[in-house]
Amino acid sequence: MASSTKLFSLTLLFLGIITLCNAQSLSLKYYSKTCPKVESIVKKETDKIMAVAPTLAAPLLRMHFHDCFVRGCDGSVLINSTTTNQAEKDGFPNLSLRGYGSIDRVKTAVEKEFPGVVSCADILALVARDATLALNPKAFWPVPLGRRDGRVSLANETLVNLPPPFFNITQLKAVFASKNLTSMDLVVLSGSHTIGTSHCSSFTNRLYNFTGRGDSDPSLDPNYAARLRTRCSPTDQTTLVEMDPGSFKTFDEDYYTLVAKRRGLFTSDSALLADDETRAYVLRQARTKGSTFLNDFAKSMVKMGKIGVITGSQGEVRRRCAFVN
Known part of the structure; x- marks a missing residue:
């Protein structure tokens, strides 16, 4: 062994x-x-x-x-x-x-x-x-x-x-570590959730019968959970919900304000509050004017963009992206 x-x-x-x-x-x-x-x-x-x-x-x-x-x-x-x-x-x-x-x-x-x-x-x-x-x-x-x-x-x-939206902080850190990314990269890249939408099916498990007693996820703000239930039925597979309500077309640090208020849409968002390092970053971005998020995001994106690349004579340059040459 x-x-x-x-x-x-x-x-x-x-x-x-x-x-x-x-x-x-x-x-x-x-x-x-x-x-x-x-x-x-x-x-x-x-x-x-x-x-x-x-x-x-x-x-x-x-x-x-x-x-x-x-x-x-x-x-x-x-x-x-x-x-x-x-x-x-x-x-x-x-x-x-x-x-x-x-x-x-x-x-x-x-x-x-x-x-x-x-x-x-x-x-x-x-x-x-x-x-x-x-x-x-x-x-x-x-x-x-x-x-x-x-x-x-x-x-x-x-x-x-690919880490699913229901992963906890231990699972998320393990996936990112396997790609040579740190806990800081995890919390910074999660900030991309400031834009975009998600299907209800990615988070309704948090809204209905979470522990088998007809309750919602206790890590989710109950008022936010109630609002989400008005949008998503337990079996809804088609409705789209903004990940950062009111700001889903603006790339900024507002995501962290939501997470700090326990209004992150996914379990993986709430999970950022369960680790000392990631929680500290969330709270710092949520409370500080002149956020460092954009600079931090730039550094983590450059790092992510280098994961497992093939270069030189390896692979190919495809003429059409959907088809190998």
């Missing part, structure tokens, strides 16, 4: 070293000679999309997160299923993702100018940033580039790599 544990630890260390080396090969100037206008092309197309569909910002940001947490940031979430393989986008946690057509639109614009040069993984990372910027011009982070596209996409891997 001891030797097996040691071997497992050495394997994790080896994989961590590979990930770090790959991440270090990303560069802000990666396309400076091969596709110097890539960022301007991506931003121009993303701005057009956001002008008519600003609610896509949250799904596009979430898509980048879901891509990176499964097989690393390799664009595998974009691949279509085939008759012989169910791909990530058809895994249960990804069934609510949307915005694939937006990525295809941006990819087409880039391919028109510089065919076969820019990976879908890099485009997804840039679109996630630029869609967020469209909601708040101060929500900027640099996007190191040079990711290659993976050729493998498996639906069953989404279940073991």
Whole structure:
């Protein structure tokens, strides 16, 4: 048993070293000679999309997160299923993702100018940033580039790599640690819940018969729970509810004010109050004027965008994001 544990630890260390080396090969100037206008092309197309569909910002940001947490940031979430393989986008946690057509639109614009040069993984990372910027011009982070596209996409891997909304703080920290992300990254990246919506089915377990006695989750503000029950029946699978009511199109630190008041929509939001470090961050952002959230978010997004990247001669640059070459 001891030797097996040691071997497992050495394997994790080896994989961590590979990930770090790959991440270090990303560069802000990666396309400076091969596709110097890539960022301007991506931003121009993303701005057009956001002008008519600003609610896509949250799904596009979430898509980048879901891509990176499964097989690393390799664009595998974009691949279509085939008759012989169910791909990530058809895994249960990804069934609510949307915005694939937006990525295809941006990819087409880039391919028109510089065919076969820019990976879908890099485009997804840039679109996630630029869609967020469209909601708040101060929500900027640099996007190191040079990711290659993976050729493998498996639906069953989404279940073991993506944290569901009912996870507690111990489970959340374990998932993030497995991606070389810290508790601080967890609480900061959770701030993305300041935009977007969720189906009732992701949180109704907190509203009805939580402990088998007809009650709601005690970690949820009872007045907020009552309000949610007016929107969502126990079996509602279709209604959408704002994660940050009144602010779901504004990217800011208001999410932490809600969590501090026990009005986080998901169990995973309330869980941030169950850990000393994450709770301290929540309360600090909720109470302090001149929040550090945007700067913190930028740092964590750069870090997340380097998870498990493949670079150099690995993988490929897909011509169409939904299909391997």
